[in-house]
Amino acid sequence: MIITRNIIGAGRGFIYDRTETPEISRQINRVKNLLWNAGARKGDLVTINIMVVDVSHIASIFACAELGMKIFILDSPATKESLPFTKIALHGPSDFHIYSSQEDTTKIYDGLHDEMIKQYGGIGIDIMQETSDNNINGELVYPNDPFLVSSTSGTTKPSRPVLFSHQEVMEISKRNIEIFWFGHDAKVIHSRNLHHASAILTHLFPAIMNSYSHSSFALGHDGSHEEDIDYMIGLRDLGKNPPSNIMLPNKKVLYDFLETFGGAFKRTVNINMCGFVLDKDFVDLAREYNVCFQSHYGSIDTAIPLLINRVDKDSIVIPNSLGVLCDDFYKTTLEKRRMKVEHPLWDAPRYMDDELELFDGEYILMSERKVALDNLPEGFDISPFAHDTKVNYEQLRGHLNVIAKRV
Numbered sequence: 001m002i003i004t005r006n007i008i009g010a011g012r013g014f015i016y017d018r019t020e021t022p023e024i025s026r027q028i029n030r031v032k033n034l035l036w037n038a039g040a041r042k043g044d045l046v047t048i049n050i051m052v053v054d055v056s057h058i059a060s061i062f063a064c065a066e067l068g069m070k071i072f073i074l075d076s077p078a079t080k081e082s083l084p085f086t087k088i089a090l091h092g093p094s095d096f097h098i099y100s101s102q103e104d105t106t107k108i109y110d111g112l113h114d115e116m117i118k119q120y121g122g123i124g125i126d127i128m129q130e131t132s133d134n135n136i137n138g139e140l141v142y143p144n145d146p147f148l149v150s151s152t153s154g155t156t157k158p159s160r161p162v163l164f165s166h167q168e169v170m171e172i173s174k175r176n177i178e179i180f181w182f183g184h185d186a187k188v189i190h191s192r193n194l195h196h197a198s199a200i201l202t203h204l205f206p207a208i209m210n211s212y213s214h215s216s217f218a219l220g221h222d223g224s225h226e227e228d229i230d231y232m233i234g235l236r237d238l239g240k241n242p243p244s245n246i247m248l249p250n251k252k253v254l255y256d257f258l259e260t261f262g263g264a265f266k267r268t269v270n271i272n273m274c275g276f277v278l279d280k281d282f283v284d285l286a287r288e289y290n291v292c293f294q295s296h297y298g299s300i301d302t303a304i305p306l307l308i309n310r311v312d313k314d315s316i317v318i319p320n321s322l323g324v325l326c327d328d329f330y331k332t333t334l335e336k337r338r339m340k341v342e343h344p345l346w347d348a349p350r351y352m353d354d355e356l357e358l359f360d361g362e363y364i365l366m367s368e369r370k371v372a373l374d375n376l377p378e379g380f381d382i383s384p385f386a387h388d389t390k391v392n393y394e395q396l397r398g399h400l401n402v403i404a405k406r407v
Helices: 005-011 021-037 055-066 087-091 111-120 166-179 197-210 229-240 251-261 280-289 393-406
Strands: 045-048 070-072 096-099 123-126 146-151 161-165 187-190 213-216 245-247 269-272 291-297 307-311 321-325 331-335 338-342 355-359 362-367
Touching: 005 021, 005 055, 005 197, 021 055, 021 096, 045 055, 055 070, 070 087, 087 111, 087 146, 146 166, 146 197, 161 166, 161 197, 166 197, 187 197, 197 245, 251 280, 280 291, 280 307, 291 321, 331 355, 338 355
Parallel strands: 045 070, 045 096, 070 146, 096 123, 187 213, 187 245, 245 269, 269 291
Antiparallel strands: 146 161, 291 307, 307 321, 321 362, 331 338, 355 362
16 A cells, blocks of 8 residues: 555545645645655655645645655754754754745744754755646655654653554554544544644544545644634634534643634534543533544554544543543553553554553553653743643753753
């Protein structure tokens, strides 16, 4: 299985930001020409530095896939001190980065993001350049060729790169179509680049492979949109024609999204909340706004996902529940409260660090993996390091170590 444009929409029609398949195919050709003319070749590492997951972002992903290039999952520096501890600094640099000269990244991030790209992004390719839209072929691409480069979170151990082949991305994404309810008639919202492989494997790719209607929606860095006219217009449009599926990075953005919308959706919206424990407050939100929350559990190097927890208006929440097994895609067993995970594509079993117990079919979080932060000052604000799905402990530790050396 190889990732090409042929997987888009399962061949049954596809529209993204009012752009249909022939134009998307033309845009993929354009990006392939831009990459090729810049000297990019099979095996090169490419960073897609386009914050909004729009048509140009999608075209960039498929252009890289068809030319056999690897795409790199970015995060963004929380502070000047943590910049050397970003993913691209630790596991890059990339050979090339694709950007849009029409996009102002400072609307989402401050100048530190641009500085990171300047240092570690490699050769820049402006997607707005004029170029040919004729398709080109590079070297042959094989199912076991690497495609997606992510990394472990660095929560308890130093972050390390994790590579997914074309075949792995295809198999995991195909499996997640059913788990996350991406029917062909789904109306899917893609927000900003969420900076982790889970967003691609549990939301972006499964949706693109099977669902017809897609829209990009630029959620900001911190969820603040009171004066963002484009955001408010977009939210009004969502009220008239609500989506069926959306992924949100954290609770702050979730609350902003729901409160700004200000009322119940006309149809139930499935909100993918990544790896959060869903408490009874989510039941109240589900009732008030007519939404269903989907939280999944796993790690980037173990499984995406292992467990799924759904909360809607009728749910009875079990404290600290991570949900139930999604299916039998992975072989799982509990050994001394740790989950052992096996898959035919792996050479050896992998283990989750958290302690779990099984209760009436649901997996209960008994204790989380311990995070060593010996030099964390009392009252230190870690919120700048928690703007995506969870705290970026790799950057936080790096920041604290740099500060400590100054004292």
